[in-house]
Amino acid sequence: MNLDRAHADPDDTNLSRRGFLASAAMAGGGLLLSLALPFGRSEAAGSTDFAPNAFIRIGSDGQVVLTMPYVEMGQGTYTSVPMLIAEELEVKLRQVRLEHAPPNEKLYANPLLGVQATGNSNAMRGGWKPLREAGASARIMLVTAAARRWRVDPTSCRAQDGEVIHDATGRHIKYGDVAAEAAQIPVPERVTLKRPEDFKLIGTPAKRLDAPGKVNGTVTYGIDARPAGVKIATLAQSPVFGGRLKSLEDSEAKAVKGVRQIVRLDDAVAVVADHMGAAKKGLAALKIEWDDGPHAALSTAQIAGQLEQATFGPGTVAQNSGDADKALAGAVTKVEAMYQLPFLAHATMEPMNCTVHVRKDACEIWIGSQAVARVQAMAAKAAGLPPEKVIVHNHLIGGGFGRRLEADGAVRAVEIAKHVDGPVKVVWTREEDIQHGMYRPYWFDRIAAGLDAQGRPVAWKNRFAGPSVIARWLPPAFKDGLDPDSTEGAIDLVYEMPNFHVEFVRVEPPGIPTAFWRSVGPSHNVFVTESFVDELASAARQDAVAYRRMLLDRNPRARAVLDLVAEKSGWGQPLPKGSGRGVALQYVFGSYLAQVAEVEVSSEGNVRVRRVVCAMDCGTVVNPDTVQAQLQSGVIFGATAALYGEITLKNGRVEQSNFDTYQMLRMDQAPVIDVHIVKSAEPPGGMGETGTSLIVPAIANAIFAATSKRLRKMPVDSNSLKQPA
Amino acid sequence: MAFTININGSGHSVDVDGDTPLLWVLRDVLGMTGTKFGCGAALCGACTVHIDGVATRSCITPIDSIEKAAVTTIEAIGATASGAGIQKAWLDHEVVQCGYCQSGQIMSASALLASNPHPTDADIDDAMSGNICRCGTYVRIREAIKLAAQSTTNGG
Numbered sequence: 090m091n092l093d094r095a096h097a098d099p100d101d102t103n104l105s106r107r108g109f110l111a112s113a114a115m116a117g118g119g120l121l122l123s124l125a126l127p128f129g130r131s132e133a134a135g136s137t138d139f140a141p142n143a144f145i146r147i148g149s150d151g152q153v154v155l156t157m158p159y160v161e162m163g164q165g166t167y168t169s170v171p172m173l174i175a176e177e178l179e180v181k182l183r184q185v186r187l188e189h190a191p192p193n194e195k196l197y198a199n200p201l202l203g204v205q206a207t208g209n210s211n212a213m214r215g216g217w218k219p220l221r222e223a224g225a226s227a228r229i230m231l232v233t234a235a236a237r238r239w240r241v242d243p244t245s246c247r248a249q250d251g252e253v254i255h256d257a258t259g260r261h262i263k264y265g266d267v268a269a270e271a272a273q274i275p276v277p278e279r280v281t282l283k284r285p286e287d288f289k290l291i292g293t294p295a296k297r298l299d300a301p302g303k304v305n306g307t308v309t310y311g312i313d314a315r316p317a318g319v320k321i322a323t324l325a326q327s328p329v330f331g332g333r334l335k336s337l338e339d340s341e342a343k344a345v346k347g348v349r350q351i352v353r354l355d356d357a358v359a360v361v362a363d364h365m366g367a368a369k370k371g372l373a374a375l376k377i378e379w380d381d382g383p384h385a386a387l388s389t390a391q392i393a394g395q396l397e398q399a400t401f402g403p404g405t406v407a408q409n410s411g412d413a414d415k416a417l418a419g420a421v422t423k424v425e426a427m428y429q430l431p432f433l434a435h436a437t438m439e440p441m442n443c444t445v446h447v448r449k450d451a452c453e454i455w456i457g458s459q460a461v462a463r464v465q466a467m468a469a470k471a472a473g474l475p476p477e478k479v480i481v482h483n484h485l486i487g488g489g490f491g492r493r494l495e496a497d498g499a500v501r502a503v504e505i506a507k508h509v510d511g512p513v514k515v516v517w518t519r520e521e522d523i524q525h526g527m528y529r530p531y532w533f534d535r536i537a538a539g540l541d542a543q544g545r546p547v548a549w550k551n552r553f554a555g556p557s558v559i560a561r562w563l564p565p566a567f568k569d570g571l572d573p574d575s576t577e578g579a580i581d582l583v584y585e586m587p588n589f590h591v592e593f594v595r596v597e598p599p600g601i602p603t604a605f606w607r608s609v610g611p612s613h614n615v616f617v618t619e620s621f622v623d624e625l626a627s628a629a630r631q632d633a634v635a636y637r638r639m640l641l642d643r644n645p646r647a648r649a650v651l652d653l654v655a656e657k658s659g660w661g662q663p664l665p666k667g668s669g670r671g672v673a674l675q676y677v678f679g680s681y682l683a684q685v686a687e688v689e690v691s692s693e694g695n696v697r698v699r700r701v702v703c704a705m706d707c708g709t710v711v712n713p714d715t716v717q718a719q720l721q722s723g724v725i726f727g728a729t730a731a732l733y734g735e736i737t738l739k740n741g742r743v744e745q746s747n748f749d750t751y752q753m754l755r756m757d758q759a760p761v762i763d764v765h766i767v768k769s770a771e772p773p774g775g776m777g778e779t780g781t782s783l784i785v786p787a788i789a790n791a792i793f794a795a796t797s798k799r800l801r802k803m804p805v806d807s808n809s810l811k812q813p814a
Numbered sequence: 815m816a817f818t819i820n821i822n823g824s825g826h827s828v829d830v831d832g833d834t835p836l837l838w839v840l841r842d843v844l845g846m847t848g849t850k851f852g853c854g855a856a857l858c859g860a861c862t863v864h865i866d867g868v869a870t871r872s873c874i875t876p877i878d879s880i881e882k883a884a885v886t887t888i889e890a891i892g893a894t895a896s897g898a899g900i901q902k903a904w905l906d907h908e909v910v911q912c913g914y915c916q917s918g919q920i921m922s923a924s925a926l927l928a929s930n931p932h933p934t935d936a937d938i939d940d941a942m943s944g945n946i947c948r949c950g951t952y953v954r955i956r957e958a959i960k961l962a963a964q965s966t967t968n969g970g
C-alpha cells in the first residue's frame with residue numbers, strides 16, 4: 090500500500106529546513122528539538138506552518154529521548170529508528186531511548202500513512218532523512234555550544250560517543266553538560282549528512298533494545314495492564330455478524346465463585362469477574378439465545394460466487410497502456426485463468442484485549458495499538474466524551490499484522506466498561522478472537538495474457554473483485570473507485586508488459602468485516618501476478634527464471650535480485666522426485682525481493698516447504714539483522730497462510746475457532762530460510778511485510794514444479810495433490 | 815476454596831475454585847504477568863511453566879492438581895542454569911520479535927536442555943512444536959537452543 094504515490098520518496102520533500110526543526114530549552118536544563126516529519130499527503134506537504142510531530146530531548150544527564158508515533162510490534166522499529174539519530178548525533182545506540190507518543194492525530198501523523206499509525210512497512214521509509222537531519226542538527230548545536238564555552242572555533246571541535254572534543258587542548262565535555270547552552274544556539278540552516286561509506290551504525294547488525302525484558306517476562310503488553318482494582322471480563326459476541334442478543338439466563342453464571350457482574354449489550358454479553366478463570370467459567374454457564382439477523386444463512390461460497398460474477402465487469406480501470414483487447418485477439422497463444430484467495434484471520438499471539446476505566450467525565454484506556462489516535466477518537470465516541478477526555482496508555486504489542494490498526498476492541502471494551510464501576514480488562518478468548526476478527530478480504534481474479542510466437546507477452550488483462558479496506562479505514566484515500574492498497578502489486582509490474590490493462594471491481598461482502606492484513610494489497614496481487622507469470626513461462630515452454638529475466642531489461646534492480654536468488658538457491662540443479670523449486674519476484678513497499686521456495690509433496694499430497702532463499706534489495710540497510718529477522722518472519726507468516734490459512738463461513742458463523750482449526754506453522758514444519766542482501770545506496774524500502782506476500786506464489790510455483798499441478802486457490806488443497814493409489 | 819502453592823520458591827495462598835487454571839491464578843490473582851495467555855486449550859504453549867521441572871501448559875492445569883509441587887515461571891527461570899543459558903542464547907541470537915510467545919518458548923527450551931543437554935534437531939522439534947510463534951522466530955529459536963547446548967558443558 091502506497092498511500093501517496095506522488096510523494097513516495099521522502100527525500101523529495103520541499104519543506105524548507107526552517108519549517109522542519111525548532112529548538113527550545115527544556116525544563117531542568119536540556120535541549121529539546123521538535124521536528125516535523127514530512128507528511129505524505131500533498132496538502133500537508135505544501136503547508137509552511139511548523140507542526141512538529143516528533144521530539145528529541147537531550148537531558149542534562151546526556152540521555153537522548155525520542156518521542157514519535159511509530160510503535161514496536163516486533164519489527165525492530167525501536168532499534169532502527171534510534172540508529173538513525175545516533176548515527177548523526179554521534180552517540181552510542183544505548184544512549185537513545187524511544188517513547189510511545191500520546192495520541193494526537195495532528196501531531197503524530199505517520200509521514201507515509203498520513204495518519205497516526207504504524208503499518209505499511211513505513212517507519213524506516215518515512216523517517217530515513219528527517220531523523221538523520223535532526224541528529225546532525227543537534228550535534229552541530231552541541232558542538233557550537235561547547236566551542237563557545239571554550240572560546241574556540243567550532244570547526245576545531247568534533248563529536249564522538251556523546252562528547253564534544255577539542256583535540257588541540259585535549260578538552261572534552263559530555264553532551265548533557267552543554268545541552269542547556271545548546272538550546273540557545275539557533276538551529277542550523279543546513280546540514281550535510283554523512284556519506285554511506287562513513288556510517289558507523291547504519292548497516293551494522295545492532296542488538297535489539299527491547300529484547301532483554303522480553304526474555305524474562307518483565308515487559309508489559311496491553312494484556313498485562315493492571316490498574317488498581319481491575320476486574321477481568323470475557324465476552325461472547327453474536328456468532329453471526331449483525332445478530333442480536335435475544336435472551337439470556339444468567340443465574341448459574343452469577344453463582345460462579347469470583348463472578349461479579351453480567352453485562353448485556355445489544356449484540357454481546359460479558360462476564361466480569363475477579364480473574365479470567367472465573368469469567369470463562371461464568372461465560373460457559375450462561376444460557377444465551379441469539380437472533381441471528383440478516384446474515385443467518387451466509388456462506389463463503391455465496392460470497393465467492395458474488396465476487397466471481399463481479400469479475401465479468403466492468404470495473405474501474407486502475408492502469409492501462411496500449412490496447413490489451415486488440416493485442417489479445419491477435420496473440421499466437423492465449424492463456425486465461427481465475428484465482429481465488431480466502432478470508433484470513435490475523436491470530437496475533439496476544440489475543441484481543443483492552444482495559445478501560447470509565448468515569449463520569451473521563452475515560453482511561455490501557456491497550457497495545459498500532460493506531461492510538463484512532464482508539465482515542467472511537468473510544469471517545471463510544472463513551473460519549475470529547476476525545477481530550479480519553480487518556481490512552483499504549484503498550485507493547487503481542488503481534489499487530491494490521492489487526493491492531495483497528496479500534497473495534499477498544500470500542501467493545503468501552504461499551505462494557507460503561508456498566509462497570511472501576512477499571513475492567515476485557516480479554517477475548519482465542520475462539521472469540523478468531524471468530525470475531527476483521528479479516529483479510531476474499532479476492533477473486535480473472536486474468537488473461539497473450540503471447541507472441543517467441544512466448545513473449547504482448548497483452549495482459551486482469552480484473553479482480555474484492556472490498557476496499559481503505560474506503561472504510563481512510564475514506565479520503567478512496568477516490569474514483571480506486572484505492573492505492575487494493576491495486577499495489579497488480580499494477581506497475583516489474584516486467585515489461587505492452588498492452589496492459591487492470592481493473593478493480595469493488596465489492597463489499599455482506600456479513601463479514603475486512604481489514605488490513607500483513608502485506609495488505611500485495612498479499613493478494615502478488616500471488617496472482619507471480620503465479621500467472623509462471624503460467625506464461627510454462628505456456629512458452631521456458632524456464633521460470635529465464636522467462637522472467639527476459640522481461641527485465643529495463644529493471645536492473647529487479648534483475649539483480651532474481652539473478653542472486655537463482656545462484657544462491659542452486660536453481661536448475663536436480664531434485665528428487667516429488668520435490669520442486671518455485672521462483673517469485675516483486676517490487677512492493679519500496680523494496681525488491683526475489684524468492685525461491687523448495688517443496689516436497691508426499692504421495693498423500695502433503696506439502697512440506699524445505700528451504701526458502703531470499704534475495705533482497707531494500708535500499709540502504711539500516712539494521713541488517715532486522716532485515717534478516719523480518720524476512721524470516723514474513724516467510725513463516727506467508728507460508729502459514731499458503732499451507733493452512735482459511736476462514737470460512739457457514740450459516741453466517743466463522744467455522745474456525747482456535748489453533749486446532751486455524752493452524753499455524755510450527756517448529757517441526759518450519760523451513761530453513763536463507764537471506765541475501767544486495768548492497769544499495771537507495772533510500773530504505775519496507776521489509777516487514779515483503780516476505781509474506783511473495784512466499785505464497787513461490788510455494789505454489791514450487792508445487793507446480795514438483796507435481797505439474799497449478800494451484801489457483803489458496804490455501805494448498807492436499808487432496809488435489811494426492812497421487813492416485 | 816483456599817490453596818497454598820509453591821511458586822518460584824515461595825508459598826502463595828489463593829482462594830479460588832479448585833478447577834481454576836494455574837494460568838489465571840498467576841496472572842490475575844498473583845499479578846505475575848510474565849506467563850502469557852494464547853489459546854487456553856494447550857494448543858500454543860504461551861502459558862508454559864515448569865512443574866517439578868517439567869514443561870507444563872498452565873492454561874489447562876487446575877490449581878487443585880498442584881498440591882506440593884514446585885512451580886517455576888519465566889520470572890525465576892533465570893535462576894536455573896539451563897534457564898540462564900537459554901536466556902543468554904536468546905539475546906545473543908536476537909530471537910525475539912514481538913516477544914509475546916517467548917516466555918513460553920524459553921520455558922519449553924529450558925526444560926528441554928535441563929533434561930537433554932545435547933538435543934538433536936528431532937529432539938528440538940519434539941520439545942518445541944507445541945509452542946507457536948506467530949512472528950515466525952523458529953529459525954532463530956533452533957539456532958539459539960543449539961548455541962545454549964554448546965555453551966553448557968553438562969547441561970546445568
Ligand code: FES
Pocket residue numbers: 850851852853854855856857858859860861862871872873874
Ligand atoms: S495458552 Fe496454554 S497452551 Fe496456549
Ligand code: FES
Pocket residue numbers: 163438487488910911912913914915916946947948949950951
Ligand atoms: S515473537 Fe511474536 S509470537 Fe513469537
